[in-house]
Amino acid sequence: MKKWIALFVLVLALLLGYVAAGPFLTVHAIRTAVKEGNTGELSKHVDFAAIRLSLKAQVEDYIVRRAGPQVQSSLFGALGLSVASGLAGTAVDAIATPMGIGAVLEGRKVFKRFDGSAARRDAYEPVAPAEPLKDLQYRFESPSRFTATVNNADGDPVVFVLTRDGLSWQVTDVRLPLDKLLP
Numbered sequence: 001m002k003k004w005i006a007l008f009v010l011v012l013a014l015l016l017g018y019v020a021a022g023p024f025l026t027v028h029a030i031r032t033a034v035k036e037g038n039t040g041e042l043s044k045h046v047d048f049a050a051i052r053l054s055l056k057a058q059v060e061d062y063i064v065r066r067a068g069p070q071v072q073s074s075l076f077g078a079l080g081l082s083v084a085s086g087l088a089g090t091a092v093d094a095i096a097t098p099m100g101i102g103a104v105l106e107g108r109k110v111f112k113r114f115d116g117s118a119a120r121r122d123a124y125e126p127v128a129p130a131e132p133l134k135d136l137q138y139r140f141e142s143p144s145r146f147t148a149t150v151n152n153a154d155g156d157p158v159v160f161v162l163t164r165d166g167l168s169w170q171v172t173d174v175r176l177p178l179d180k181l182l183p
Contacts (some may be wrong), residue, residue, distance in 0.1 A: 023146035023162050026169040027136065039098035050172040052096035059088040062178040104158060104174060152177070 026045050033041035063084050071077035094100055137149045144164040149157050161173035 019143070019164070019167060022164065022167065022169045023140075023148070024138070026162060026171075027138075027148055030171070034102045037102075039102075042098045042102065045169075046098075046101055046171045048096050048098075048101070051101070051174050052092060054173045055092040055096055055176070056089055058176060058178060059092055060085050063088060101171075101174070104152075104176075 030042060030045050033039075033045070063081060067077065067081055071081065095104065135151065139147045139149075141147055146162040146164075146169065148160045148162065150160070152158050156177040158177065159173075159175040160171050161175070162169045163172045
């Protein structure tokens with residue numbers, strides 16, 4: 001009887017250890033997929049549909065808050081906000097792709113690509129090797145929610161939220177520092 005109890009405790013301890021190590025294993029798999037440019041492997045660990053919805057909500061909220069109550073209450077302001085939300089949705093759709101998320105994971109400036117303010121790079125200049133999720137800070141928020149924070153090129157924190165579904169973990173949200181990224 002003692003052997004069965006010991007075996008049960010051992011299996012339970014191994015299962016809990018695997019669940020606790022799950023986000024770290026997922027982050028490592030994401031880092032490897034981004035380094036190798038393997039979008040299929042990255043798609044296994046990132047829920048792009050959930051990220052797209054989250055980013056659209058973040059950007060639209062930012063636009064409305066920046067516009068203020070006077071713009072929101074006027075007819076032309078509401079029309080302008082509608083157009084701005086559509087443009088923001090297009091930008092978010094570009095970010096919520098394997099290549100866009102890879103750029104964010106590497107800490108590159110994604111929004112600079114859309115406004116044309118990024119410095120032009122010589123096509124023959126060697127490209128620096130990708131260092132995705134460099135200097136990462138980890139934190140469990142709950143047994144099924146884990147955050148990994150990386151600083152972007154400007155030193156602003158970008159938070160990746162991983163959620164657990166059964167025994168597997170996936171990135172389901174990205175919190176961008178929009179106050180510092182967008183004008």
